[in-house]
Amino acid sequence: MNSYLLLAIAIVSEVFGSSMLKMSKGFSKWMPSIAVVIGMGSAFYFLSQSLKELPLGVAYAIWSGVGTALTAMIGVFVWKENFNVKKALGLVLIIAGVIIMKLSTGSSA
Secondary structure: OOHHHHHHHHHHHHHHHHHHHHHOOOOOOHHHHHHHHHHHHHHHHHHHHHOOOOOHHHHHHHHHHHHHHHHHHHHHHOOOOOOOHHHHHHHHHHHHHHHHHHHHHOOOO
């Protein structure tokens, strides 16, 4: 399976698990708590599989950066959290950092 597809699955799994953390109410609700474990377990499994071909620094930068951006957007759209210029700038800088990390590898992996 394509290493970037595995990484994308890892990102979606991590975002799902992080979103369930909010719903778990500090692990006091058992269904969302189980979903956290499944989401995070899947995230680390698929991240580990993507690392068979991808450089660690690049994969982790993409995983954490894209995951952070998606989680922030879920916070805004689902949980009605505040979105302002500072948050937008932070997300732009994260995405720019991920792009720079990818360009720094000089490989097509």
